[in-house]
Amino acid sequence: xxxxxxxxxxxxxxxxxxxxxxxxxxxxxxxxxxxxxxxxxxxxxxxxxxxxxxxxxxxxxxxxxxxxxxxxxxxxxxxxxxxxxxxxxxxxxxxxxxxxxxxxxxxxxxxxxxxxxxxxxxxxxxxxxxxxxxxxxxxxxxxxxxxxxxxxxxxxxxxxxxxxxxxxxxxxxxxxxxxxxxxxxxxxxxxxxxxxxxxxxxxxxxxxxxxxxxxxxxxxxxxxxxxxxxxxxxxxxxxxxxxxxxxxxxxxxxxxxxxxxxxxx
Amino acid sequence: xxxxxxxxxxxxxxxxxxxxxxxxxxxxxxxxxxxxxxxxxxxxxxxxxxxxxxxxxxxxxxxxxxxxxxxxxxxxxxxxxxxxxxxxxxxxxxxxxxxxxxxxxxxxxxxxxxxxxxxxxxxxxxxxxxxxxxxxxxxxxxxxxxxxxxxxxxxxxxxxxxxxxxxxxxxxxxxxxxxxxxxxxxxxxxxxxxxxxxxxxxxxxxxxxxxxxxxxxxxxxxxxxxxxxxxxxxxxxxxxxxxxxxxxxxxxxxxxxxxxxxxxx
Numbered sequence: 001x002x003x004x005x006x007x008x009x010x011x012x013x014x015x016x017x018x019x020x021x022x023x024x025x026x027x028x029x030x031x032x033x034x035x036x037x038x039x040x041x042x043x044x045x046x047x048x049x050x051x052x053x054x055x056x057x058x059x060x061x062x063x064x065x066x067x068x069x070x071x072x073x074x075x076x077x078x079x080x081x082x083x084x085x086x087x088x089x090x091x092x093x094x095x096x097x098x099x100x101x102x103x104x105x106x107x108x109x110x111x112x113x114x115x116x117x118x119x120x121x122x123x124x125x126x127x128x129x130x131x132x133x134x135x136x137x138x139x140x141x142x143x144x145x146x147x148x149x150x151x152x153x154x155x156x157x158x159x160x161x162x163x164x165x166x167x168x169x170x171x172x173x174x175x176x177x178x179x180x181x182x183x184x185x186x187x188x189x190x191x192x193x194x195x196x197x198x199x200x201x202x203x204x205x206x207x208x209x210x211x212x213x214x215x216x217x218x219x220x221x222x223x224x225x226x227x228x229x230x231x232x233x234x235x236x237x238x239x240x241x242x243x244x245x246x247x248x249x250x251x252x253x254x255x256x257x258x259x260x261x262x263x264x265x
Numbered sequence: 266x267x268x269x270x271x272x273x274x275x276x277x278x279x280x281x282x283x284x285x286x287x288x289x290x291x292x293x294x295x296x297x298x299x300x301x302x303x304x305x306x307x308x309x310x311x312x313x314x315x316x317x318x319x320x321x322x323x324x325x326x327x328x329x330x331x332x333x334x335x336x337x338x339x340x341x342x343x344x345x346x347x348x349x350x351x352x353x354x355x356x357x358x359x360x361x362x363x364x365x366x367x368x369x370x371x372x373x374x375x376x377x378x379x380x381x382x383x384x385x386x387x388x389x390x391x392x393x394x395x396x397x398x399x400x401x402x403x404x405x406x407x408x409x410x411x412x413x414x415x416x417x418x419x420x421x422x423x424x425x426x427x428x429x430x431x432x433x434x435x436x437x438x439x440x441x442x443x444x445x446x447x448x449x450x451x452x453x454x455x456x457x458x459x460x461x462x463x464x465x466x467x468x469x470x471x472x473x474x475x476x477x478x479x480x481x482x483x484x485x486x487x488x489x490x491x492x493x494x495x496x497x498x499x500x501x502x503x504x505x506x507x508x509x510x511x512x513x514x515x516x517x518x519x520x521x522x523x524x525x526x527x528x529x530x
Contacts, residue, residue, distance in 0.1 A: 065388055
């Protein structure tokens with residue numbers, strides 16, 4: 001505990017001394033985790049405070065904004081090339097007006113002048129990701145003591161406006177579920193309609209009648225039907241499906257679109 | 266022309282002398298204009314350069330991010346409380362790496378040191394709006410000479426990454442057409458199915474068969490059917506429709522959703 005504490009102090013000191021960040025900009029990642037029909041989000045706990053935050057960080061001046069978000073995601077999960085989508089930038093004047101940074105630094109005995117950049121107003125660009133929390137290791141910040149998955153419906157006390165960021169991220173995921181689920185690679189390449197329905201139900205927080213779900217998802221033309229899944233049981237073998245390759249560039253991706261193409265007018 | 270030129274110079278000088286902006290952050294507005302089945306976007310021309318840009322500006326330290334975007338929109342259109350949606354933040358390192366600001370300042374004879382903030386890397390937060398260009402007056406920046414509507418399919422030479430911003434804004438509008446069209450107030454309160462179809466076709470850049478369009482839009486449950494529109498002609502009177510009041514908070518707003526509510530499972 002003593003070693004960890006001195007590590008946290010050193011990392012905090014290094015952060016405070018860094019001069020090549022883009023000022024007043026941060027990135028925050030809502031890393032959603034899915035497994036067995038449960039949807040969670042990854043949070044970090046500030047040391048000695050009963051307060052949690054999203055994994056986040058600052059943007060180096062020689063780094064693309066998106067690279068900064070990918071770096072934060074990598075630092076927490078050690079996973080690269082993950083599905084990662086920017087969804088909103090939060091810029092209310094008072095969003096970082098609280099004493100969390102100040103208390104954190106004081107608790108660690110780090111002296112920081114009042115006009116230090118860490119106390120400035122920050123505008124944060126939020127990204128979301130969707131991974132399987134059961135096969136993912138997570139790693140706390142060097143200056144946060146724990147990293148933990150929380151069910152989205154049961155969050156702890158959050159720092160800053162991070163509860164609003166999570167809510168907005170979840171809304172984004174739901175609005176874009178068709179493309180985002182395919183992009184997340186969380187389903188195997190071939191899956192049954194039942195697997196897909198469970199996935200959608202968990203993310204949307206809604207239950208569907210089996211026939212309704214099947215009719216609707218097929219009407220979107222985002223799936224290809226494959227062979228049947230024979231498992232030797234007495235039940236009727238279900239069909240397997242896969243996402244069409246061009247789902248991101250399909251002309252059918254808009255909420256209203258012309259299935260048949262313009263030539264069929 | 267002489268007066269205008271000295272005005273531009275004064276405004277530029279005032280901008281350069283401003284010290285209370287959030288550093289390295291800007292806002293840009295893609296103001297889409299719709300009228301008679303044409304979709305346009307409002308652009309500004311830099312003086313003495315064959316180069317156009319989106320209306321944009323900087324964020325004051327005592328101003329919400331969204332307020333800054335609303336201010337820019339107001340300055341160009343003198344319209345308040347417009348539909349205005351943030352859609353993406355652009356943060357590639359090299360996005361503002363060009364000499365436009367430098368040439369502009371040199372042309373006006375304004376001396377600016379090389380380490381001035383105006384030459385820094387900027388991250389820009391992009392907003393979009395949708396208005397009727399036929400009833401809207403537009404006003405150039407005090408340091409741009411003209412303000413002009415361009416068809417989205419026929420844009421001039423654009424500064425920085427503004428062509429990419431417009432493309433992303435148009436994609437956002439198309440993906441969110443159901444909620445955004447209702448929010449824009451561009452249709453009268455009561456409209457015919459034909460009016461609505463023209464609107465959708467122009468924004469999506471697609472034509473629909475009348476029956477297909479009607480079936481799809483009704484299946485979204487975002488419209489209420491009203492009385493028929495009797496205009497005294499011999500044609501069959503069409504029904505009038507209006508958007509449901511709760512379209513933004515409807516449980517039917519997701520691409521897949523449960524029309525009948527969970528109680529009908």
